Amino acid sequence: MIRLTELELDALVEVFNIGVGQAASAMSEIVNETVAMSVPSISFLPRAAAAKLLATKSTGSGRICGISQRYSGAFQTDAILMFPEEKSRQIVRLMVGESMPLEELSQMEQEAMSEIGNILLNSCVGALANIFERELNGSLPDYHVGYSEEMLSHSGDGASMVLMLHIEFVIERQQISGDVAFIMDMSALEDLKSHVNSYLARAMGGA
């Protein structure tokens, strides 16, 4: 099985932090409010383990709200931004100023969440593409609600691996955590590893 070394993971954390930093400034512009984001940690695990981890973080209904985009090119992945369902309402309320007093997000609120996901995922993947010096193609975002297992099983197979980014948002002094999962099969993983290594080689070589 392919694994990423500590050094490779550190490089990815750095790259994703650049990505979410850009996403945060884009969101701040939209909501006229300081939005801060960071990626304190990433982990790399089989899909079933990732689903289990997400389930332990969920609260209330246990359902998760996810915004997904599919990317292809330098490497292929399904990227999904996920929050516990209750948190998604909190985010909408903070970003939009109010929320519907309903159990589920309304259609317009779902679109707002999709846009937030779109900005964030594009920034993360864009930062990757940038260091890989390659371009990726992306789809428009889709919105789903479900349990963690369903959320991660929209693509790939049982052998897929998941690169999980833990993301911290701070909006109006309130902290909300979410996760981004990049679902990859073995060949995507090999591509990712080799791109990270050539990035590291360039960086170390002082080029």
Add this chain to the structure above:
Amino acid sequence: MAWLMQSVLDTIDVGAIVLDHCHEVVLWNRWMSQHSGVASNEALQRNFFDLFPDQRGRRLDGAIMQALDNNMPSLLSQTLNRWPLPLYTGKTEAEQGERMQQALTVTPINVEGEQRHCLIQVNDVSAAVQRESLLREQAMALRSQTLLDDLTGVANRRHFDIAIDREARRSRRTGSPLSLMMLDIDYFKAYNDRYGHQQGDACLEAVSAALATMQQRPADLFARYGGEEFAVILPDTPGETALQMARLMCRKVRDLHIPHEASQAPHKLITISIGVASTDSGHLREVYELINAADRALYQAKACGRDRVETIKP
């Protein structure tokens, strides 16, 4: 086929604009002409940001850049962007300057041998926005008619008012005792100032959840009276029993060990004060006398140092 494509583009109920890599408009369908008042021959070959200068440097600009430079698609929701472009549903709206509610997508268009273009699609979501605002009003109206408090899920003030009135009348009729507690969280304003409103809400939820399970009988009612103030209606309960219950409630909250750094009490924990008033033999004349007595007892508990129970005869 080109003529077919053109007539499809001019027929679809979506605004379609294509920009080349220099932001020059190379396609502008009929929908765009109709809703912007800019004919296609006026729009073509113009720089997009000359047509819509107020969008320069805004979110739409960023989305166009994402598509042209990074090959990334973007979604601009109505909720977060409202009405980026000066488009109008019809003539009347245009005259009144009332912009159409829009949802936009910006996607890269890659054609072999050409520099990258991008497609901006505009959807009119006015109907959906209107539907939602109606839904919101109705949900709000419905919520205010219910008897539960939004935040804590316990009975709300409306429920309390109905119940106290009913129980007071029953007490007068049957001559049975009726007790009422008024209680509130000590130094709660300081708590909110110190920890923020979100955590203040969490504290209210925790305290009310702990206390709401302590009433044993179906007619007992634990209600949020307002702010950090709660009330408990105890039918058929003499004052002495109510006092004992109140002391247990104080201890229960202290035992939650919710830290309160801004508290003036030495243990720096969340506590409550309770005022109890009872009519022991159904001699109650008016409901407000009972409420007033419980309220005064609560103030007395506050004045005597908080985290305690006091009682006053109505």
